Amino acid sequence: MHRVRLSAVSGLLSIVFFAVTAVAGDAPEQVVSIAVENISLTSATSDRVQFTANVSLLSSRRVTLREVMFAELHASGIPFYASPISDRLVLVPNQKVLPSQPLLLTVYLHDLSSLKPLHALVADGKISITGMAYASVDLTTAEKVFLRTGHARVPVKIDSALELHIPGGALGKASALALIDYGQAGLESAGSTWQSGAMSFSEQRRRLWQNYAPALVLAHATYELQDAAGKSFQREATAMGFRINGKQVVLPKSVLEPWKFDPDVAASMKQDGSLRILNYDLALWSAKTRLRDEFGQLSGAQAWRLSTHQLRLLPFTKDDSEQMFLPSEEDRTQKIRVHRRQRAAALGLVEITDPSVSPMSPILAGPDRPAASNHPSANVSLGVFRFPEGIEAREANPGLLLLSLRKGASDLELDTPIDSTGWGSPVISPEGIVGVVTSESSVISIAEAAKALKFSTNPQHAGDRR
Numbered sequence: 001m002h003r004v005r006l007s008a009v010s011g012l013l014s015i016v017f018f019a020v021t022a023v024a025g026d027a028p029e030q031v032v033s034i035a036v037e038n039i040s041l042t043s044a045t046s047d048r049v050q051f052t053a054n055v056s057l058l059s060s061r062r063v064t065l066r067e068v069m070f071a072e073l074h075a076s077g078i079p080f081y082a083s084p085i086s087d088r089l090v091l092v093p094n095q096k097v098l099p100s101q102p103l104l105l106t107v108y109l110h111d112l113s114s115l116k117p118l119h120a121l122v123a124d125g126k127i128s129i130t131g132m133a134y135a136s137v138d139l140t141t142a143e144k145v146f147l148r149t150g151h152a153r154v155p156v157k158i159d160s161a162l163e164l165h166i167p168g169g170a171l172g173k174a175s176a177l178a179l180i181d182y183g184q185a186g187l188e189s190a191g192s193t194w195q196s197g198a199m200s201f202s203e204q205r206r207r208l209w210q211n212y213a214p215a216l217v218l219a220h221a222t223y224e225l226q227d228a229a230g231k232s233f234q235r236e237a238t239a240m241g242f243r244i245n246g247k248q249v250v251l252p253k254s255v256l257e258p259w260k261f262d263p264d265v266a267a268s269m270k271q272d273g274s275l276r277i278l279n280y281d282l283a284l285w286s287a288k289t290r291l292r293d294e295f296g297q298l299s300g301a302q303a304w305r306l307s308t309h310q311l312r313l314l315p316f317t318k319d320d321s322e323q324m325f326l327p328s329e330e331d332r333t334q335k336i337r338v339h340r341r342q343r344a345a346a347l348g349l350v351e352i353t354d355p356s357v358s359p360m361s362p363i364l365a366g367p368d369r370p371a372a373s374n375h376p377s378a379n380v381s382l383g384v385f386r387f388p389e390g391i392e393a394r395e396a397n398p399g400l401l402l403l404s405l406r407k408g409a410s411d412l413e414l415d416t417p418i419d420s421t422g423w424g425s426p427v428i429s430p431e432g433i434v435g436v437v438t439s440e441s442s443v444i445s446i447a448e449a450a451k452a453l454k455f456s457t458n459p460q461h462a463g464d465r466r
Contacts, residue, residue: 037098048109049107050104050106050107051104052104053105054098055085055099055103056098057096057098058095062091063091064090065085065087065090065091065137066136066137067084067085067136068084068133070131070132070134071134072131073132073158074130075129076127076128078112078121079108081108083104087101108416114184119184122173122176126162128159129158130158130159130160134324205383205400208400212242212433213288215242217240217242218284218390219240219241219251219255219282221236221237221238221256222235223235223236223258223259223280224277224279225268225278227268227274228275235258236258237254237258238255238420239424240386240425241255241350242424246360247357249350249351250349250436250453251350252348253339253348256313256316256348257348259277261338261339261341263338266324266336281307282306282311283304283306284305284350287396290302290396292393304357311353312353314348318345322337322338324336324337341423342438342439342442344444344449344452345452346438347453349455380404380429380430382403383402383427384401384426384437385398385426386401388421403416405427412443412444412445414427414441414442414443418437423437423439424436424437427443
């Protein structure tokens, strides 16, 4: 295992959160800011690169912060993951508060083809950070009365372009680049777990590819939002899914009803009751099919499309929403509801109606796919697929990861987060499918998914939708 170490790097990340206000007529939303005091690239191993960051929080008014969660983070296009800030912190106006533990930022190498993007990030000396954060704060008595809840969960979009400072000037940068290059060379020459795992086909990998890859689909949804004035806004969403039996496909509902998962869209729809959803369309590509034509344009030639009556949306499960809070233009906090991703209700079924498509043999059960346990043993190697390039690729080429599960607070969790290109993947044990990925770490057990979507996991009735 090769390891790269780099001295402290500061100024990587700056994120702003909006705290809620009490009632209409109060001052505009007060700002709670999180600043990184210093950040270190702690290590680069055969499967991950980790940063340790010391952060401070500052508020212009008194607020009690319960937790800050991060999601869908990218640094100059590189997906990374941040540990939550879990301290219960009282922020006093204009006084910095330091969490008890540093923030751990992790880049998993299965999300990258090499360390070269990290090299480019340091060489350029600039970094752009995008993603989402969710800040949970306690409310004052007046806020509790007004909002009828004791806590507020505030979604915040992160979109920052920053200078990357490396101590030591040109010499420090040269040293950092040399260390990253050394790590890249070591990984390439030694054949790390990450690289050799991506290229070798063990018996387990061979069976996963043979039995499950043909069932995978890449899904892309497009739709319009139209306001009262007739102005339209184009939106899109991408996910993956898998065919379970016959012509049925399991997909995340975030690609079937994406407007229910977007806080900005939910807020806009609440503010403007006349906002309409127009021209929704869904396209599904099987694994290994062509996505783009000879001119590089996204093509539906090999896709099943809802608009051409090759797909049918089956009845959705009842929404499972959570309450969030957003600043409004009227200088007051508004409550909105968005769909949870961490529940079975976040899944849906689509049926392929194209008569030229042959039904699949049931993927959930059969001679080579016995009914899987919903509680696999810890550290058992499980297969998870993803489409790493999404619809930007020329072909819908899936990638295979071997991960493991742990028991979470309410359900199963991946021990290693996976970026959004793998959301909707089946989670496959040696005995069969045990769950479905719905977010970075959340896995819905196949039993819960079957109950919510009303399909059978019994080998004798795998094609039935009860």
